[in-house]
Amino acid sequence: MYLSTLLRRTILTTTLTLSLAPTAARAQENPTPLILSVQDAPVPFTGSDGNTHLAYELWMLNFSSGDIAVQKLEILADGKILQTLDAPAIATRLQPAGLRDSTGTLAKSTQALLFLHITLPAGTAVPHHLTHRITTFIAAAPPAFQHLTLTGGDTAPDHQPIAILHPPLAGNNYISADSCCDSTRHMRAALAVNNHVWLAQRYAVDWEQLDSQDRIYSGPREDLESYTIFGKPALAVADATVVSVIDGLPEQTPGKYPEAISLDQADGNAVILRLDDPRLHGHVFALYAHLQPGSLRVHSGDKVHPGQVLGLVGNTGNSLAPHLHFQLMSEPSSLASNGLPYAIDSFEVTAQIPSTEVFDEAEAKGTPVPQHALATPQPLEKSLPLDQLIVSFPEAQKAPAPR
Numbered sequence: 001m002y003l004s005t006l007l008r009r010t011i012l013t014t015t016l017t018l019s020l021a022p023t024a025a026r027a028q029e030n031p032t033p034l035i036l037s038v039q040d041a042p043v044p045f046t047g048s049d050g051n052t053h054l055a056y057e058l059w060m061l062n063f064s065s066g067d068i069a070v071q072k073l074e075i076l077a078d079g080k081i082l083q084t085l086d087a088p089a090i091a092t093r094l095q096p097a098g099l100r101d102s103t104g105t106l107a108k109s110t111q112a113l114l115f116l117h118i119t120l121p122a123g124t125a126v127p128h129h130l131t132h133r134i135t136t137f138i139a140a141a142p143p144a145f146q147h148l149t150l151t152g153g154d155t156a157p158d159h160q161p162i163a164i165l166h167p168p169l170a171g172n173n174y175i176s177a178d179s180c181c182d183s184t185r186h187m188r189a190a191l192a193v194n195n196h197v198w199l200a201q202r203y204a205v206d207w208e209q210l211d212s213q214d215r216i217y218s219g220p221r222e223d224l225e226s227y228t229i230f231g232k233p234a235l236a237v238a239d240a241t242v243v244s245v246i247d248g249l250p251e252q253t254p255g256k257y258p259e260a261i262s263l264d265q266a267d268g269n270a271v272i273l274r275l276d277d278p279r280l281h282g283h284v285f286a287l288y289a290h291l292q293p294g295s296l297r298v299h300s301g302d303k304v305h306p307g308q309v310l311g312l313v314g315n316t317g318n319s320l321a322p323h324l325h326f327q328l329m330s331e332p333s334s335l336a337s338n339g340l341p342y343a344i345d346s347f348e349v350t351a352q353i354p355s356t357e358v359f360d361e362a363e364a365k366g367t368p369v370p371q372h373a374l375a376t377p378q379p380l381e382k383s384l385p386l387d388q389l390i391v392s393f394p395e396a397q398k399a400p401a402p403r
Contacts, residue, residue, distance in 0.1 A: 033064035036152030045341035052120040066140025077127035165237035166306040167393035173210040176385040202339030204327035214368035240273035268317025289325035353388040
């Protein structure tokens with residue numbers, strides 16, 4: 001009896017000791033009024049500048065009853081500081097959920113996306129692990145705890161295969177408008193669809209074209225025929241299968257966005273291809289949007305080949321001026337999908353437009369687009385044309401008829 005009682009006391013004492021002692025061994029519990037996460041890991045790709053790029057979004061949730069000012073962000077790569085953003089830089093990149101205006105302060109009980117872009121010089125190894133250290137001022141905290149540094153949003157770059165594409169157009173003087181990686185119209189077009197937030201346009205490009213006088217159009221702005229790119233053939237970028245076709249939507253009047261366009265008509269007349277490259281495992285899709293009504297030459301289920309004409313560039317759907325909207329994505333939907341980077345197998349860069357604002361002004365006025373011409377055209381292979389470049393594509397070769 002004595003031994004039994006002693007044994008029970010010994011077990012009880014040991015249990016209490018183990019219950020109390022782990023306080024020091026447990027992970028430290030810190031308040032995190034600003035919760036950080038990364039939904040889509042960045043996919044490294046090569047840009048037309050020869051560098052490696054990673055573009056992604058850091059989600060921030062203000063789980064407090066007061067505003068949080070984001071004062072500094074340090075991106076840590078494998079434990080070392082890779083990039084730092086100060087408060088003014090953050091204020092141009094932090095976009096509250098559902099809004100398109102940026103801010104440096106996250107309002108109480110709200111969520112926002114911080115749009116990030118890392119450039120690694122050519123030959124630099126891609127980090128294995130990324131995390132984020134943020135310096136904040138938290139209005140709702142007691143004075144001694146208002147200045148808080150938080151770390152989170154762990155992610156690892158996704159080394160999925162990059163699609164190598166033929167050009168979607170042929171000829172000269174094309175502008176890679178609103179391309180990666182710091183433009184705002186496509187890169188920040190977060191959209192909530194089917195209970196999920198998607199960025200299908202993360203790497204989208206609006207291809208426009210200059211005439212011999214460096215103008216986007218010559219003649220009345222409202223006349224479709226004034227635009228250099230209007231009616232140019234949109235070409236298949238790879239061996240692919242047509243998964244959807246929209247046709248029959250009317251042309252819009254250039255110079256103003258149409259009103260009351262529904263989501264299902266935003267792309268206008270459009271084609272979606274599933275790329276048949278076995279490296280991609282059938283999970284990469286290409287969208288061609290805003291095509292001319294009646295110009296589409298393919299149907300769902302058709303097999304197409306590089307350089308094959310799919311339709312003609314128009315101004316249908318949610319479009320301000322004739323252009324070809326092109327993007328790659330993870331699902332056969334232009335909205336409910338994750339935008340993917342890619343590379344074009346061969347093209348030349350002939351000039352750089354200083355900024356989107358300069359381009360927009362020239363387009364609005366119908367004046368020549370200011371540009372910095374290269375001394376000689378720069379031939380490039382297997383890279384993604386970055387924003388506001390003037391690009392030449394090889395002339396299209398005659399493609400086989402659909403099978």
